[in-house]
Amino acid sequence: MSSLCGKLETDIEIKPSPKKFHDMFKHKPHHINKASSDKIHGCELHEGEWGTVGSIIYWNYFHDGKPRVAKERVEAIDDEKNLITFRVIEGDLLEHFKSFTLTIQANPKPEGEGSVVHWTLEFEKLHDEIIDPHTLLQFVADVSKDLEDHLLNDV
Known part of the structure; x- marks a missing residue:
């Protein structure tokens, strides 16, 4: 891997179950803006169906x-592992990155109820003056925490 390729990861502990968190990103990403309206302003399905590999989602x-x-x-979607991977194919990120993927995996907490949400950002920069997307990693962590309250109150 050249210095242009990178990977950032973070874990966020939340109270909802791994399945509940995974299902939100799989089936209802268009509801995330209700929980995180200051960060997510909208999400639309452009091709395919919610929750299916190959679908195109516009954020x-x-x-x-x-x-x-x-x-x-x-x-990719793996319901057993509560994992979903998104590849950015258009948008602002591609002004700085040749490729960009986000993987979200919600794992059961080792002790008791809740989840540990593991985010992985993998990317290839267009040139070496572009900084690693640490602010985006913080952004997805913050969205995960915003979802925590929404999922706990969502019946």
Whole structure:
């Protein structure tokens, strides 16, 4: 791997079950803006069906002080592992990155109820002056925490 390729990871502990968190990103990503309206302004299905590999999802979000967009293809879904992978195919991120994927996996907490949400951002920068997307990693962590309250109150 060249220095242009990178990977960032973080874990966020939340109270809802891994399945509940996974199902939100799989079947209802268009509801995430209700839980995280300051960050996620909208999410639309452009091709396919919610919860299916190959579907194209279009996000409107607010990051680093600016409104942004991302069109993503669902690359992988593993319900047993509560895992989903999105590949960015259009949008603001591709101004700086040749490729960008986000993988979310919700694992049961080792002790008791709840989940540990593991985010992985894998990317290839267009050139070496582009900084690693640490602010985006913090952004997805914050969205996960916003979802915690929504999922606990959602029946």
